Amino acid sequence: MSSSAPKDKSGFFRTTGHYLSNLLIVGLIKAALALPYQIRIPLMGRVVQWGIGPLAGYRRRALNNLALIWPEMPKQQRQQIAGKCLNNVGRSFIENYSAADFPKRMSTNNITGEGVAALDAAVASGKPVILVTGHYGNYEATRAALVARGLNIGGLYRDMKNPYFNAHYVKTMEAFGGPVFPQGRRGTAGFVKHLKSGGQLVLLFDQHVFGAPAFDFLGQPANTALSAAELALRYDAALIPFYGIRQPDGLTFETVLEAPITPSDAMTMTQEITDSLAARVNQDPTQWFWVHRRWRPQS
Structure with missing residues (x-):
């Protein structure tokens, strides 16, 4: 009897995951860029602050880092910093994709x-x-x-x-x-x-x-x-x-x-x-x- 080594599917799933996640990101970018500049920037800030950031674990990581550096800081203040940080991340992301508007x-x-x-x-x-x-x-x-x-x-x-x-x-x-x-x-x-x-x-x-x-x-x-x-x-x-x-x-x-x-x-x-x-x-x-x-x- 002959046997063949089991196929490693991890590469396929990883590539498919990258492809699908990129489709979602590109769709989000295109939708945002269709909006006026002064709307798209704060909107993407809120999307990352309240949606993508918490779902992707970025808010938790930010809070962990803040607790490491400033353990004596009130928890509510650390939460406010983490939220504004995520908002800035979202704004920066779409600013950098606004290749005509932002440099101008x-x-x-x-x-x-x-x-x-x-x-x-x-x-x-x-x-x-x-x-x-x-x-x-x-x-x-x-x-x-x-x-x-x-x-x-x-x-x-x-x-x-x-x-x-x-x-x-x-x-x-x-x-x-x-x-x-x-x-x-x-x-x-x-x-x-x-x-x-x-x-x-x-x-x-x-x-x-x-x-x-x-x-x-x-x-x-x-x-x-x-x-x-x-x-x-x-x-x-x-x-x-x-x-x-x-x-x-x-x-x-x-x-x-x-x-x-x-x-x-x-x-x-x-x-x-x-x-x-x-x-x-x-x-x-x-x-x-x-x-x-x-x-x-x-x-």
Whole structure:
């Protein structure tokens, strides 16, 4: 008798799940984009805050993170922060898919902060610039405002697990102007070439990286990649923290470039950018993406 190995159906079900979930996401995006801008943004905020966020477990994760960082905070206050966080996530998501409207609105934004002069000086001299931030407010607001000033700002992104979603997600980032590169070996050559040519690159550093050194973030150790600081030192690039801070109306932003990080060593510089983000989170915790698995058991 002959026997054949049982077929592994997990790959099929995973692919089918990715395909179907992407269909739902695309349908939601198209429906939202059909609405006027001032309706679609707050609407998507509410959809994520009251629907997708709780169903996907994001609200629970946000509440767990908040309890870890501020256990003494009243539970009701943590719940309010988690709700507003999810609302910001939803608004940011559809803003980034509003490839015509959002960059146009940001094109007239005044960019403020000590880092503006440093950026202008670097661009004038042909020195590369790494603009570093976290998932706070909507970082694309500042990137769009800078692109409107004529800068060719590249982006470094992490591939999504859903390949169908990832394909159009990357296109939205490209629509804001400037090349985008995937994290890992595949994108390294591209962004290194971009930096060496005196270009500007956006890096987000506030997600957990297994095996990375632990840095203090909001009073707890958080594994954090050294990439931003290492690249800045290796290519003599200015390292400038920046933020797109959502304003009380929910639609406009303050676009800020902070003072450049002083070159020293990768560990010191990474703690400094971590402290920069922590200061922003302490100032307004509702704008940070508490939905990430930022704190994990240390490895």
